[in-house]
Amino acid sequence: MRILHFISSPAAGGAETYVRDLSILMRRKGHDVHIVFLQTAAESGRDPEFEKDFLSSLASASISYSFIGKEARRKPWLGGLRLRRFVRAFNADVVHCHLYYALLFSFFVFGVPVIYTHHNIRLGLPRIFYKIFDIKVSAYVAICAACKELLGSRRRSVLQINNAVSKSRILLKQKKSTNTNSEVTCVFVGSLCAQKNLTMMLRAFGLAHSSNVRLLVVGEGPDRGLLKELASSLGIDHRVEFLGNRSNINEILAESEIFLMSSAWEGLPIALIEATLAGLPVIVTNVGGCAEVVHQCANGFVVDSLEAGDYASALSKMVGDAELRASFSRNGLAFASVYEIERSVGRHLELYEEVISDGFSRV
Template sequence: MRICSIITSFTSGGAEMLVRDLAERFAATGHDATVIALSDAAQIGNDRETEAAMMAHIREAGGQALSLGLANRNAWIGGARALRGMARAMNPDVIHCHTARALPIVALARPRVPVVLTHHNSRLSFPPAAFHLFNRIADGYVAISEQCETMLRAHSRKPVQLIWNAANPRFRASEPRQPVAHDPMILAVGTVSEQKDYPTLIRAARLLAAALAPQGRRPRICIAGGGPMLGELQALVEASGAGSHVELLGARGDVDMLMRRADLFVNSSLWEGFPISLIEAASSGLPMVATRVAGNREMVVPGMNGELVPPGDAQALASAMAAILSDDASHARLSAGALESAGRFSIERCATAHLALYGRLRGNRSGHRAYGRLSIDRECA
């Protein structure tokens, strides 16, 4: 099968990591995998080194990594021209959009193959009325969590399939963690954005340091993630005096190694879809402290593999981290629970589910779909 996946850009976000890993798995099982970005990293303020590394990874695995090079991701006509030319060369059997921005571009390019949309969040980034358009373009939707499934079913008029996110096999640990380090490392992973609410984590860092100080311990919270707001977050760290407890690592390609060094994983998000970073942490045997929001609640089971706290509550976040880091027996139990819970989120299972969906949609779809009023100039054809 020839599979074309479309993302916003080659960056270190969870959706992009999943698409990269799926492309690698598709290629390993004999399928042609192409990943197309709407924009180059530099055009939208993302890290060029991360982009180069991701594209190289896909190509080394046997897939293709391309970009439409859109300075404006809403440039539908120009995007359709570029996509139409690429589609002629790759002749895909299915097009899977991992960003809703790609759907109008795909529609104008007029493919004669099934189109799938995954919305990688429990919140909509567009008005619900947009589904009137999306339902005319997409043959099916993929939900990455139960909350996402509920949301999509409320708006879509096409089949919705729940396919859980997955982590790359390189994160898998063979056994639970050793006792917590005297000066523990706490890791957070994700693009620096409003959604991740790192300011609350920075406030919690000082509270955590105060809680562990009587034990003579100095915790260090490391945040791995890039994005246009990274400079603003660095300024906040410096202004709040949290620099001795918080380190901003920027976009990283060695998150698996960082997780091996860490003692605890933390997620401070205000909302989520289903964070791949939590699956990676669980696969690494890391106990987790996360906010009690959709997506996180489906991965973190209090007392089994981590703890959940209210979003935006720095004191609760610090207290939960301090409790786990101060109790080796609890830490070991949660580490074992994390490994157990990670078992059902394998990339092999995720890829198999996607391939089965593509096969069904290809079987159900016959002929060329008309997009009504959506059309493209002849010079684009």
């Protein structure tokens, strides 16, 4: 098959990493893959060095790519015309959209089935738009049970295919001393933005009163300055390190003991899956598909509220019990195979073949 994916930009986001992993394995299975990006890292205000590495990994896998351009956000007809040109040039058998801008542009594409994956627990647009999208979309993909419920009943089928990660990128967590006085390294990986609710995490970290704990914050985003100021005002800046974007996340996870996520809303975070496959015990808030991972893998705590005190209690318990952490780690390694990329790729390829062979809506 000739598969065209459409995502936002070659940046350090979960959806982008997931689509890259999907595309690389699809290519290894003999399919031709082209990725269309809405905009460049520079146009997104993201890290150009990360973009360089991202595009290099695609080129190494013989995956072609192209860019629509940021101006298409204001001129959707321009985006539609450019997407139609890319689809024709690539001679795509299926177009897989991973953001709603792509769906809008897909109305300019004819004779090719369109798949849409929703990557968040928030729709991003009023529901009336999704009734319009039903006209064009051959099938919807939900990345977790919570997202499937969000999409609700549609004219087209909604198939749950869990987010997944290429295990080849994962390094297993290193075994650390069980001495109660040993330093415990916690890590967060993701965008420094309101969605990730890092202000609550930092406040919880301050409330935990554990002098032998440090926190590594990996990622970029608009809240970096605010968060550094908050860490200083809480008196924990000597225990919190902001690392920015890093290309060696697998090594950072392997050297850490606890993965933290305090999101206010989510889909099914790729960083959480990476940490789970690496064997890290986790603490997550009960949003989107985060709890689904913990319930599947029995590898950590789910905090049902967004209160710093509740999160701090879970953190203190995890930090203070090395045997509990070891048990959670073993569970994650034993039960996380459902989140490996091979399974996800297989289900996607079956879906593509189905919509191609069964016919599809032409608008």
